[in-house]
Amino acid sequence: MEGQSAFNYQEQVEEIRLAMACDFVALALVQPEERHFQIRWEYASGNLSQRFRRIVLHSGKGVAGIVFKTGKPMYVPDAQKYYKKEDLYNYPILIAEELESFAAIPLFKYNRVKGILLAGCRKKNCMSFEKFELLKSLVAPTFGPYYSEELTGN
Amino acid sequence: MNGISQSGMSHLLEQLYENSTEAIFFFSLEGSVLSMNKAAEQILDPQVTQLMQSGSTDAICMACKGFTSDEEEQTCISCYMSDPNRNIPSFQVFLETVGRGIVPYTGSIQMIDAEQGIRVFMLRDLTEQFKTSESLHQKTLVKRVIKAQEDERKRISRELHDSVAQEMLSSLVDLRVLKYMNVEDEVLKKVRQTEGSLMRLLDDIRHLSVQLRPATLDDLGLEAAFRTHFKWTEKNYGLLVHFKSNTHSQRFEGEIETVVYRVCQEAVFNALKYADVEEVDVELLLSPDELTLTVRDSGVGFDSNAPTYKGTGLGLFGMKERAELVDATLTVQTGIGNGTTIILTVPLKKEETDIENNHRG
Known part of the structure; x- marks a missing residue:
């Protein structure tokens, strides 16, 4: 746990939002085993409401749940094209924050996904491929106690 | 029957012939139309009427699209007109009409004057009755589908909860035993991770079971099930x-x-999908003879007279059908920008309110 206290997530999340020039950045953390690996959005910047705090996801559910389950980043330049309108309610963070384009990347610790970093805009196609690459580079190679790539081998 | 003279009777018959909504044709032995009433003229194409009036023997075939036999819905095989001595009290016949396309009628054909071979052919419009019986049929079908779906959900939910989840739990216990054996740290770490994955899987199965049909509803009742669901x-x-x-x-x-x-x-x-709100009010109120459920949101609402379906449009229909299963009434109060309130009122029979435990079935 040491080193973690010195790392100010809130500040980092805000800095990433400025660097990315996007509307919303949030960090979801995976709760420990005792709390059934629930995923909550813990830190956010540019949020419209506090609704995101109510969201508790399980593996495979919602944007964070999918990134957690697959361990792969998501890049969605146009949410309306990516999701069917009738399915959108399954991604509460997109609804709560009215995101039209976003990217989400996994953060690893001990080869397990421990966090999910999301950056999004309320305008479609605002999240360009360059911005997606920028987001990845901002947390590479490490973000606090986490690292951005799954370590293969040693 | 008393008191009506011969002339009175003919007057009545004449009135019937003139004003009836049933189409009446009189056919000669050869099959030409001797006379037809106003109702008959109204349903047929003027050209066909003209042909009939000019004495053509098969003019009726231009309008008739066949009748329903055992084999087929619309057929001309052993046509009702073919045998002059056969009286058929009722059969279904399809006619090409003016402006309404092909319409099903109940027809009847009978000999009324054997000496001269005059037959009467009468047609009664069946469309209304058809619509009624079709919608009745549809409603019973929907209700059966709802019931079948509910039963199936209950079965799968129970199966997941009682059997799959239990098996999973016992493997989890087995795995935990491993932790207390003399194993290397590296193995222990892997075992812990596997235990975590299994626990997650167990949670997933439980969630699936609850989503299908909450056991709480059967075991603890509405209020508990609602609290869990919300x-x-x-x-x-x-x-x-x-x-x-x-x-x-x-x-x-x-x-x-x-x-x-x-x-x-x-x-x-x-409300979640379409109303664009963050909060919803739900009330469950019990009065001596009614149970009322109110679901209220202050979202975008919709025009109940001309709803634009954002989903399948089956949700509201399904709710109404479900309500009918227990003779309940469902009211939807809404308007664009006025939010939506849904009120379900279930009548309670007196003895039922005292019943404590009859839901295990």
Whole structure:
């Protein structure tokens, strides 16, 4: 746990939002085993409401749940094209924050996904491929106690 | 029958012939039309009428699209006109009409003057009756589908909960035993991770079981099931549900509880999907002879006279059908920008309110 206290997530999340020039950045953390690996959005910047705090996801559910389950980043330049309108309610963070384009990347610790970093805009196609690459580079190679790539081998 | 003279009777018959909505044709032995009433002229194409009046023997075939036999819906095989001595009290016949296309009629054909071979052919419009019986049929079908779906969900949910989840739990216990054996640290770490994955899987199965049909509903009743469900919607969708109830966890008949639960679930889901709100109010009020469920949101609402379906449009229909299963009434109050309120009122029979435990069935 040491080193973690010195790392100010809130500040980092805000800095990433400025660097990315996007509307919303949030960090979801995976709760420990005792709390059934629930995923909550813990830190956010540019949020419209506090609704995101109510969201508790399980593996495979919602944007964070999918990134957690697959361990792969998501890049969605146009949410309306990516999701069917009738399915959108399954991604509460997109609804709560009215995101039209976003990217989400996994953060690893001990080869397990421990966090999910999301950056999004309320305008479609605002999240360009360059911005997606920028987001990845901002947390590479490490973000606090986490690292951005799954370590293969040693 | 008394007191009507011969002339009175003919007057009545004449009136019947002139004013009846049933089409009446008189056919000669050869099959040409001797006379037809106004109703008959109105349903047929003027050209066909003209042909008939000019004495053509098969003019009726231009309008007739066949009748229903055992084999086929519309056929001309052994046509009702073919045998002059055969009286058929009722059969279904399809006619090409002016402006309404092909319409089913109940026809009857009978010999009324054997000496001269005159037959009468009468047609009664069946479309209304058809529509009624079709919608009745549809409603019973929908109700059966709802019931079948509910039973199936119950079965799979129980199976997942009682059998799959139990098996999973026992393997989890087996795995935990491994932790207390003399194993290397590296193995221990892997075992812990596997234990975590298994626990997650177990949670997933339990969630699936609850989503299909909450066992709480059968075991603890509406209020408990609602509280669990609303906690779940809050976590999963960030939608806050303010729930008020005065039922004091009272139990109702199993079917009533299912209907109320499902209607509420659907209504809250609709609010979540379409109303564009963060909060919904739900009230469950019990009065001596009624149970009332109110689901209210202050969202975008819709025009109930001309709804634009954002989903399948089946949700509201399904809610109404479910309500009918227990003779309940469903009211939808809404308007664009006025939010939506859904009120379900279930009548309670006196003895049922006292029943404590009849939902295990």
